[in-house]
Amino acid sequence: MKTLLKNGHIFTEKGFEKRDVFVVDDRLSFSDFSTYDESIDCDSFLLIPGFTDVHVHFREPGFFYKETIKTGTQAAARGGYTAVCTMPNLDPAPSSLEALEKQLEIIRRDAVVKVYPYGTITKEQNGRSELSDMEAMKDFVIAYSDDGKGVQTAERMEEAMRKAKALGKIIVAHCEDESLLEGGYIHKGAYAAAHGHKGICSESEWKQVERDLDLCKKTGARYHVCHISTKETVALVRQAKEDGLPVTCETAPHYLILCEDDLREDGRFKMNPPLRSSADKAALIEGIQDGTIDMIATDHAPHSEEEKSRGLADSAFGIVGLETAFPVLYTFLVKKGILSLETLIERMAIAPRRVFGIEGGYLKEGQIADLAVLDLKASGNVQPDRFLSKGRSTPFAGLEVQGENVMTFVNGKQVYSRR
Ligand SMILES: NC(=O)N[C@@H](CC(=O)O)C(=O)O
Numbered sequence: 001m002k003t004l005l006k007n008g009h010i011f012t013e014k015g016f017e018k019r020d021v022f023v024v025d026d027r028l029s030f031s032d033f034s035t036y037d038e039s040i041d042c043d044s045f046l047l048i049p050g051f052t053d054v055h056v057h058f059r060e061p062g063f064f065y066k067e068t069i070k071t072g073t074q075a076a077a078r079g080g081y082t083a084v085c086t087m088p089n090l091d092p093a094p095s096s097l098e099a100l101e102k103q104l105e106i107i108r109r110d111a112v113v114k115v116y117p118y119g120t121i122t123k124e125q126n127g128r129s130e131l132s133d134m135e136a137m138k139d140f141v142i143a144y145s146d147d148g149k150g151v152q153t154a155e156r157m158e159e160a161m162r163k164a165k166a167l168g169k170i171i172v173a174h175c176e177d178e179s180l181l182e183g184g185y186i187h188k189g190a191y192a193a194a195h196g197h198k199g200i201c202s203e204s205e206w207k208q209v210e211r212d213l214d215l216c217k218k219t220g221a222r223y224h225v226c227h228i229s230t231k232e233t234v235a236l237v238r239q240a241k242e243d244g245l246p247v248t249c250e251t252a253p254h255y256l257i258l259c260e261d262d263l264r265e266d267g268r269f270k271m272n273p274p275l276r277s278s279a280d281k282a283a284l285i286e287g288i289q290d291g292t293i294d295m296i297a298t299d300h301a302p303h304s305e306e307e308k309s310r311g312l313a314d315s316a317f318g319i320v321g322l323e324t325a326f327p328v329l330y331t332f333l334v335k336k337g338i339l340s341l342e343t344l345i346e347r348m349a350i351a352p353r354r355v356f357g358i359e360g361g362y363l364k365e366g367q368i369a370d371l372a373v374l375d376l377k378a379s380g381n382v383q384p385d386r387f388l389s390k391g392r393s394t395p396f397a398g399l400e401v402q403g404e405n406v407m408t409f410v411n412g413k414q415v416y417s418r419r
């Protein structure tokens with residue numbers, strides 16, 4: 001099968017270039033073929049390596065009423081993502097090869113984009129119990145994480161890092177010191193104080209990052225911090241990188257675009273970590289600009305309508321993100337002159353692949369044909385009732401945004417097309 005993608009702006013190592021490319025089976029070719037099966041006019045579109053999200057929650061096995069591998073990957077494809085890494089807060093949690101196999105089976109059957117599962121760090125995926133079967137799972141997991149839970153003791157984290165280092169894998173940490181939580185559910189700041197809510201302090205995140213960076217130095221293990229949300233965490237990671245530690249991190253679109261000033265009495269604004277202060281948001285923006293924050297991951301965390309309908313205090317933590325990430329980031333960062341389009345694509349499509357060793361990247365001869373085709377002129381309101389995800393809860397609902405994914409190719413096959 002040969003498909004001509006005609007005259008698009010394609011994202012190469014040297015930036016955007018306007019030219020024809022061919023998808024020949026599962027690869028890109030810059031040759032000039034005189035015959036082909038199909039031609040798609042891309043004159044007004046960008047062709048980019050598909051976005052890669054190292055942090056999503058697809059809820060199978062265990063919680064299919066919130067999301068399935070099928071609906072999650074369909075949402076990913078719609079958002080322009082060709083690869084995602086799934087967090088292991090599942091039932092059974094992938095803490096042994098046997099449990100992981102249940103998830104792999106569903107992935108093989110239903111996934112429309114590439115899905116790379118995480119294995120857990122601890123056996124019970126609770127940040128406390130003994131280590132999972134890290135070794136047995138090593139060839140089938142992208143890395144290890146207990147996301148949803150912080151690893152609560154330095155001893156357990158050191159043990160995990162030593163094991164991961166021996167296996168040549170990354171520890172991916174949700175940092176949250178449970179002894180500092182005090183029942184909080186939004187940021188411990190001005191909004192919580194004014195509205196009588198219980199707050200989650202910033203220390204609950206950065207204290208554990210600080211601890212882990214010492215362990216990273218001690219063990220030499222590769223260490224990646226999930227969804228960073230505080231200015232202190234940005235400073236710690238910046239310093240650790242200056243010191244040459246093998247550390248990387250991610251933040252999510254909502255922490256770059258929203259802060260506690262945007263909070264409303266609605267479960268759509270509840271996620272963990274919480275939306276923090278405007279000073280935190282500013283520090284995260286600086287971090288994404290200067291590369292201290294390597295990548296943007298959505299932390300796509302779908303829950304049922306009922307689970308998100310109980311206000312700030314009682315709703316489940318988590319919002320969906322795959323179908324809104326590019327439009328909101330393009331609208332609120334690129335269009336406002338905060339980040340260049342090239343840097344945004346680097347943080348969403350190139351860096352995650354480089355850090356996690358996922359195939360694909362800059363468009364070039366012979367590259368795997370995992371692509372998104374973007375229309376920067378398209379505009380409209382965020383409409384959760386049209387999401388392919390089962391999750392509908394997002395703080396961006398109703399916002400006017402610009403930029404849309406038109407088509408997604410995985411291994412050269414079209415897996416999504418805008419109707
Ligand atoms: N981010 C969230 O608010 N929720 C996540 C867990 C997590 O990412 O820590 C979930 O699984 O729902």
Ligand SMILES: [Zn+2]
Nearest residue numbers: 147148174226
């Ligand atoms: Zn988390």
Ligand SMILES: [Zn+2]
Nearest residue numbers: 087147148299
């Ligand atoms: Zn998560």
